Amino acid sequence: MSEAHQSPISPGRSWYEDSVGERARYPSLDGSTRADVLVVGGGFTGLSAALHLARAGVDVVLCEAARLGDGASGRNGGQFGTGQRRWPEEMEDLYGPERARRLFAMAEDAKAGLHETMLREGIEADFRPGQISLAHRARYVDEFRRHADWLAERYDYPHLRFMDREETAGRLGSGVYHAGLRDVGTGHLHPMKLLVGLGRAARRAGARLHEDTKIEALTRGEGGLWQARTARGTVTAARVLLATNAHGGRLEPKSAAHVMPIRSFIASTEPLAEPHRVLPGNEAADDSRFVVRYFRKSADGRLLFGGREAYTSASGDIAGQIRRQVVSIWPHLSDVRFTHAWGGSVAVTMPRMPYVAEPQPGLDVIAGFSGHGVMLTHWLGRLYAGRLTGEGETLADLRDLDIPAFPGGTWLRAPLLFLAMTWYALRDRL
Numbered sequence: 001m002s003e004a005h006q007s008p009i010s011p012g013r014s015w016y017e018d019s020v021g022e023r024a025r026y027p028s029l030d031g032s033t034r035a036d037v038l039v040v041g042g043g044f045t046g047l048s049a050a051l052h053l054a055r056a057g058v059d060v061v062l063c064e065a066a067r068l069g070d071g072a073s074g075r076n077g078g079q080f081g082t083g084q085r086r087w088p089e090e091m092e093d094l095y096g097p098e099r100a101r102r103l104f105a106m107a108e109d110a111k112a113g114l115h116e117t118m119l120r121e122g123i124e125a126d127f128r129p130g131q132i133s134l135a136h137r138a139r140y141v142d143e144f145r146r147h148a149d150w151l152a153e154r155y156d157y158p159h160l161r162f163m164d165r166e167e168t169a170g171r172l173g174s175g176v177y178h179a180g181l182r183d184v185g186t187g188h189l190h191p192m193k194l195l196v197g198l199g200r201a202a203r204r205a206g207a208r209l210h211e212d213t214k215i216e217a218l219t220r221g222e223g224g225l226w227q228a229r230t231a232r233g234t235v236t237a238a239r240v241l242l243a244t245n246a247h248g249g250r251l252e253p254k255s256a257a258h259v260m261p262i263r264s265f266i267a268s269t270e271p272l273a274e275p276h277r278v279l280p281g282n283e284a285a286d287d288s289r290f291v292v293r294y295f296r297k298s299a300d301g302r303l304l305f306g307g308r309e310a311y312t313s314a315s316g317d318i319a320g321q322i323r324r325q326v327v328s329i330w331p332h333l334s335d336v337r338f339t340h341a342w343g344g345s346v347a348v349t350m351p352r353m354p355y356v357a358e359p360q361p362g363l364d365v366i367a368g369f370s371g372h373g374v375m376l377t378h379w380l381g382r383l384y385a386g387r388l389t390g391e392g393e394t395l396a397d398l399r400d401l402d403i404p405a406f407p408g409g410t411w412l413r414a415p416l417l418f419l420a421m422t423w424y425a426l427r428d429r430l
Contacts, residue, residue, distance in 0.1 A: 012341075012342055012343070013340060013342060014074070014075050014192070014266070014268075014340060014342040015268035015298070015302065015304065015339065015340040015342075016074060016075065016190060016191060016192035016193075017074070017192065018340070019190070019192075019298075019300075020190070020192040020193055020196055021193075021196075022196075023067075023069075023192075023196055024196065024199060024200060024203075025067075025211065026064075026068065026199070026203075026209040026210060026211045027210060027211070028210055028211060028212040028213045028232070029061075029063060029210040029213040029230055029232065029233055029235070030232050030233065031232065031233040032233040032234045032235070032236070033061060033208075033233070033234075033235055033236075034235070034236045034237065035059045035060055035061040035208070035235060035236075035237045036053075036058045036059040036060065036237065036238055036239070037049075037053055037058055037059070037060045037061075037237055037238070037239045037240070037241065037388065038060075038061050038062075038063065038226065038228055038235050038237035038239070038240045038241070039053075039060060039061070039062040039063070039240075039241045039243055040062075040063055040215050040228070040240065040241065040242050040243060040244055040251070041062075041064060041071075041241075041242065041243035041244040041245065041247070041248075042062055042063075042064030042067075042068035042069070042071075042199070042209070042211065043068075043069065043071050043072065043073030043074075043195070043243065043245060043377065044073040044194075044195065044198065044373065044374070044377035044378050044381065045073075045241075045243035045245070045366050045367075045373075045377040045378075045380060045381040046062055046064070046241065046243035046381065047062070047068065047195065047198040047199055047202050047381070048117075048198060048377065048378040048379075048380075048381030048382050048385075049241055049243065049381035049382070049384045049385050050062045050202045050207040050209070050381075051117075051121075051198060051201050051202040051205055051207065051381075051385075052381065052382045052385035052386070053207070053385040053388065053389070054202060054205035054206040054207040055205045056385065056389040058385075058388065058389065059206075060206075060207045060208070061207075061208045061210065061235055061237070062202070062207055062208065062209050062210065063210050063213040063214075063215055063228070063230065063235065064209075064210065064211050064212075064213065065212070065213065065214035065215070065247070066211065066212065067211050067212070068195060068196075068199045068209070068211060069191075069192055069195040069196065069199075071244075071245060071246065071247055071344065071345070072245060072246060072264075072344050072345060072346045072347075072373070073191060073195050073373075073377065074191060074192045074195050075191075075192075075266070075342060075343075075344035076191050076264075076266075076344070076346070076373070076374060077188075077266065077284075077294045077295075077296070077304070077306050077371075077374075078188045078189050078190060078191045078284070078296065078304070078374060079131060079186075079188045079284045079286065079294060079296065079374060080111060080114075080131070080186040080187055080188060080189075080374055080375045081107075081131065081186060081286075081372055081374075081375070082107065082108075082111075082131075082151075082157070082159075082160065082183055082185060082186050083103075083104050083107045083108075084103050084104070084106075084107055084353060084372065084376075085352040085353060085369070085370045085371065085372040086351070086352060086353065087147055087150075088100050088101075088103075088104050088150065088151065088154070088155055089146075089147065089150050091103055091104075094351070095401070099397055101155065102397050103397055103398075104155055104157075106379070106397065106398075107375070107376065107379075108157075109379060110375040110376050110378065110379030110380075111185075111186065111375055113378065113379050113382060114375050114378045114379065115127075117198075117201075117378065117382075118194070118197070121197060121198075121200075121201035121204075122197075123193070123194060123197030123198070123201070124193065124197070125189040125190050125191075125193040125194040125197065126189055126190040126193060126298070126299045127187055127188070127189040128187055128188055128189070128282050128283075128284075128296075128299070129184060129186070129187040129283075130182070130183070130184055130186070130187055130281060130282065130283030130284065131182075131183045131186045131187065131188065131283050131284045131285065131286070132163070132168070132171055132172065132180050132181065132182050132183070132283050132284075132285045132286075133180060133181040133183070133285070133286055133287070133288070134168065134172065134177040134179075134180045134285060134286070134287040134288065135177055135178045135179045135180065135287075135288050136176075136177060136178070136287050136288050136289055137178065137288065138178045140178070140179075140288050141178050141179040144162060144179050144180070144181055145162045145179075147160075147181065148160055148161050148162040148181055149162075157185065159183055159184045159185025159186075160181055160182065160183040160184075160185065161181070161182055162179065162180075162181060163179060163180040163181065163182055164179060165177070165178055165179055167180070168180035170280075171279070171280070171281055171283065172278075172279065172285065172329070173277045173278045173279060173280060173330060174329045174330055176328065176329055177287065182283070187283075187284070188283075188284035188296050189374070190298075190299075191374060194374075198378075213230050213231075214230060214231065215228045215229070215230060215235075215251060216229050216230060216231065217229045217251075218240065218251060218252065218363070220360060220361070220362065220363070224238070224361065224362060225237065225238060226238070226239070226240045226362060226363065228240065238362060239362045239363075239364070239388065240362065240363045240364070241364050241365075241366065241384060242255065242363065242364065242365045242366075242367070243366055243367070243381065244367065245259070245346070245347045245367045245368070245369070245373075246259070246261035246262075246345035246346055246347035246367075247261070247345065248365075248367065252359060252360075252363065252365060254359040254360075255355065255357060255359050255365040255367070257405035257406060258349060258350075258355045258357075258368065258403050258404070258405050258406070259347045259348075259349060259355050259365075259367045259368040260347065260348050260349070260406050261345040261346070261347055261348075262345065262346060262347075262348055263343050263344070263345055263346075264306060264343060264344060264345075264346050264371070265306065265307075265318045265321075265322065265341070265342070265343040266304060266305065266306040266322075266341070266342055266343070267304075267305055267306075267318055267319045267322040267323070267338050267340065267341040267342075268298070268302050268303070268304050268305075268338065268339055268340040268341075269302050269303045269305075269326075269333070269336045269337065269338055269339065270302065270336065270337045270338075270339050271300050271301040271302050272297070272301050272302065272303060272333075272336065274332075275297060275301040277330070277332065278297065278303060278330055278333070279295075279296065279297055282296075282297060283296070284296035291307070292306075292307075292371065293305070293306070293307035293325060294306045294307070295307070302339075303326065303333070303336070305322050305325065305326050306322075307322055307325045318341035318342070318343060319338040319341040322338075322341070323338065346369070346370070346371055346373075347367050347368045347369065347370070348368060348370040348371070349368035349370060349403050350403065350404050350405075350406060351401070351402075351403060351404075352370040352372075353368070353370070353398070353401055353403065354366065354367070354368050354369055354370075354373075354376065354380065354398055355367050355368035355403045356380065356395050356398040356399045356401075357399065357403075358399075364384065366380050366381070366384060368403070380395065380398070383395050
């Protein structure tokens with residue numbers, strides 16, 4: 001084994017943590033307090049909701065069980081994407097043309113809204129434009145071509161176009177994919193920098209942020225008020241937003257049946273010696289596998305590559321497994337040194353659309369972004385705040401979706417998911 005392979009890696013710790021710069025600490029909640037709204041979860045959704053509620057003059061308390069960004073919001077691939085997790089042509093089949101168009105428009109609003117927030121709050125998150133999607137099987141080429149036509153003709157989206165194999169190879173730096181789509185209307189960023197900036201903005205706006213404050217139980221009591229019990233006190237609030245995504249556990253059992261956590265893994269290389277040979281246009285990329293490979297270069301020329309999922313708590317040799325995927329695309333990177341390898345839990349739903357619900361009066365849940373949450377989380381948190389402050393029920397198109405519970409009940413749900421996901425992952429090799 002070469003010396004490069006033997007170099008030490010930071011196991012579990014993300015490159016984002018080591019490159020974010022100053023990361024503020026927030027006090028744990030000590031004692032009891034009251035608020036208009038309690039937000040549970042300090043990721044993108046929760047922080048956006050807290051920020052926009054506080055800006056509207058709402059007294060809001062946010063409680064995070066660990067540190068802000070320790071979940072998927074601070075450990076993800078950093079890619080925006082376009083539209084919802086499902087392509088519009090799929091959504092038209094499922095939900096009809098009108099709702100599909102509204103859901104696509106919502107996602108476009110999410111892009112603009114996140115840029116607006118970053119500009120207004122002075123958040124510098126290393127945003128870089130462009131994304132390419134890659135067909136790993138020849139049978140997907142016609143589907144990719146039709147998708148580009150569909151967006152241009154039916155959705156007036158001019159920023160995405162089809163690429164043949166030759167152009168795809170040029171923009172990727174590798175000829176292993178059959179075709180691609182290039183989208184100049186989206187991009188990628190440093191998610192931890194975004195999250196840290198949202199936290200500072202929410203605190204400036206007046207939100208009370210508490211880290212290391214796990215909500216142990218939620219009960220609805222006299223007068224319809226909610227009481228959240230922590231290890232050292234309680235929070236009493238008229239409304240509660242559960243924005244825990246994959247980390248809600250059994251805090252609200254009804255919604256937990258609709259949202260399933262799975263583990264996803266990323267590794268980061270050292271700055272590449274020849275960065276122009278990998279994604280020379282600096283776009284982010286994803287491919288057509290069920291277990292999606294997603295990758296991009298950082299601002300300092302590292303390759304950040306995600307391409308592995310797990311449906312149990314095991315992680316194994318993250319860097320070694322990702323190295324094999326990297327080398328299958330760029331053989332010249334066989335000896336590149338990996339500096340970080342990390343994982344995190346993301347939340348999926350059966351139809352891969354967000355779960356937005358009010359399972360009990362005054363208790364809202366927003367979760368299940370299925371790997372498509374960097375921009376949508378922020379926007380849905382903002383729409384939640386707007387709903388409470390009189391801007392209208394703008395979440396209705398998501399709230400009314402049929403998001404079925406995972407089969408199997410409490411004990412069989414995870415094993416059945418493991419079997420199903422393993423089967424679909426095997427299909428990637430066919």
